[in-house]
Amino acid sequence: MVRIAGRFGRVEPRAAARSYLLGLLSSVERKNCWQLAEQAGHTRPGPLQRLLRYARWDADAVRDDLRAYAAEHLGADGSVLVVDETGFLKKGRSLAGVQRQYTGTAGRIENAQVGVFLALATSRGRALIGRRLYLPEHSWCTDPGRRLVAGIPETVQFATKPQLAGEIITAVLDAGIGASRVTGDEAYGQDPRPRAGLEARGTGYVMAVACSMRVRINHGRTAVRADTVVGRLPATAWQRHRAGNGAKGPRYYDWAWIHIGTSSHHHLLIRRNRTTGELxxxxxWSPTEVSLSELVRVAGIRWSAEECFQAAKSQVGLDHYQVRHWTSWHRHITLAMHALAFLTALAADAAPQRPADPHHPAHSSGPIALTVPEIRRLFGALFHPPAVPAVRLLHWSNWRRRHQATARRSHYRRRTADESAG
Structure with missing residues (x-):
């Protein structure tokens, strides 16, 4: 909180931000303004709601502080930027950017918001350091009334998810955050623009693409689908490499690579599951000569973003918000990212030196290193408020039920009006 305190010009939002962050780090079940206010000992959620909606502070400036903090505490040689998206399943139509759309969170089309994120992954840990809310083109960007209600600035125009990713990556690299390479899944690897931008500034990448992606082999003379390259490879082209560690141990795959295009800097990397044969x-692309093992390492790091999403949603309430406004979404997400980075930095500082042997856990009798969930659990226990007086419990019970009654009356009146109109 000390690092970002200066971003809040008045004492009230500064105190509210402190309460909000402590609440995100607590064991509160649902980390929305109601429950965070109750956790903080407030008599109403108003101060925290104003923090997200009306208070004067720049969420982008706090995000900049966050990425500097993450780089300072997690930075190491071989740092990688990982771009990915995650969905936030929500009800209603008034939340900024919400519509029925596919989200990997549900694995199907659902009413949801989608955020594009950038994670910093190093040998010391991983943290989310960039975020943008995706604004669908037809249902939002071209609807002035809907934009006005959700508080979407006029300067925000439609951008594809890969375009948003490119803007986030550019801002992070321009800020001097050191990263050797960038990686992402097919949604971002298929678009040539982010890749071209990285090449132009000399930053390497390992981007997943579909099997139907056409690549040029034979020194650029022949264009073929990526999956047809596999049949041209001799058995000796495949090498066994470890692509990082999973929950159950090292992840080994067979890997092959070939030069594509007309330069020695472009490669097609192919991964084969040793059991199922899945490809x-x-x-x-790399600005200098690179080894197969290095490309494999970066490809394996791509899952770091998913781990960040899981930790952020389960530990610091990344998806617990109940806000509709464009500004409120970015403010909550930024504070949740800050809370996650804080926990990750503590885990990194407390971690013993990692053994070189990837199978070390198989024959180690000691406890595992402190994890983000364990540190959050300890933090919540150490800073848990004393027993809440009965009068305060009853106050919040009455407040919630009055608020719920107001919402129910509104729903009933709208339903009655709709039936009468029909």
Missing amino acids: AFYLC
């Missing part, structure tokens, strides 16, 4: 493909 995955990656377009790679």
Whole structure:
């Protein structure tokens, strides 16, 4: 909180931000303004709601402080930026950017918001350092009335998810955040613009692409689908490499690579599951000579973003918000990212030196290193408020039920009006 305190010009929002962050780090079940206010000992959620909606502070400036904090505490040689998206399942039509759309969170089309994120992944840990809310083109960007209600600035125009990712990556690299390479899944690897931008500034990448992606082999003379390259490879082209560690141990796959295009800097990287034979493909570019093991390492790091989403949603309430406004969404998400980075930095500082042997856990009898969930659990226990007086419990019970009654009356009146109109 000390690092970002200066971003809040008045004492009231500064105190509210402190309460909000402590609430995100607590064991509160649902980390929305109601429950965070109750946790903080407030008599109403108003101060925290004003923090997200009306108070004067720049969420982008706090985000900049966050990424500097993450780089300072997690930065290490071989840092990688990971771009990915996650969905936030929501009800209603008035939340900024919400519509029925596919989200990997549900694995199907649902009413949801989608955010594009950038994670910093290093040997010390991983944290989310960039975020943008995706605004669908037809249902939102071209609807002035809907934009006005959700508080979407006029300067915000339609941008595809890969375009948003490119803007986030550019801002992070321009800020001097050191990263050797960038990686992402097919949604971002298929678009040539982010890849071209990275090449122009000399930043390497390992981007997943579909099997149907066309690549040029034979020194650029022949264009073929990526999956047809597999049949041209001799058995000796495949090498076994570890793509990081999973929950149950090291993840080993068979890997092959070939030069594509006319330069020695572009490669097609192919991963083969040793059990099922399932294939995955990656377009790679490096400003200098690179080894197969390095490309494999970066490809394996791509899952770091998913781990960040899981930790952020389960530990610091990334998806617990109940806000509709464009500004409120970015403010809550930024504070949740800050809380996650804080926990990750503590875990990194407390971690013992990692053994070189990837199978070390198989023959180690000691406890595992402190994890983000365990530190959050300890933090909540150490800073848990004393027993709440009965009068305060009853106050919040009455407040919630009055608010719920107001919402119910509104729903009933709208339903009655709709039936009468029909």
